[in-house]
Amino acid sequence: MKKFISLFAALCPLLPLSLGAQEEAQTSKINKKNLVIKEWNSGPKGTDKSLDHVTTFSPEGRKIEEIEYNSDGQKWRKRFEHDAAGRVSIEYTYDNRNRLFSYKKFEYNEFGRKKVQYTYNPKGKLIGIKHYEYIAQDSGR
Known part of the structure; x- marks a missing residue:
């Protein structure tokens, strides 16, 4: 019992430090609500700046659009709907x-991970199916 008390007394001063680290990690996480992320390319001296990629998030913090650019303008755009x-x-x-x-529809498993992806052409014809498999490796060796 004395060993437990002395161990507890030794660890108590460290408790606020670990709680502070957790708090700091939570506050440093980026708030994605209404966020727009722009990625720019430039030359080695920072000149010739050109827009490369834009990601837009909804008021709920969900990704709703991505646009990829090249020197000619928009290369492609993706729009996302959520369940x-x-x-x-x-x-x-x-x-x-x-x-x-094209467009893709997704099914999810009971853990919220992608289970099946269905890809369709613009006319709604199914052109591909992708199945997701999750395998956990045992790390306790």
Whole structure:
């Protein structure tokens, strides 16, 4: 019992430090509500700046759009719809002329991870199915 008390007394001063680290980690996490992230390319001297990628988040903090650019302008654009749980339910991909190129619908497993992805052409014809498999490696060796 004395060993337990002395161990507890030795660790008590460290408790506020660990709580402070947890608090700091939580506050440093970026708030994605209404966030727009712009990625820029430039030359080695910081000149010739050009827009490369834009990601837009909703008021709820969900990714709703991504646009990739090249020297000619928009390369592609993706728009995302979400289900009631906040997961991406449909992903629309548009070409450089902003025409629908394809769209994907997702199913999720009981843990909220992607289970199946269905890819369709612009006319709604199914063109591909992707199945996701999750395998946990035993790290206790």
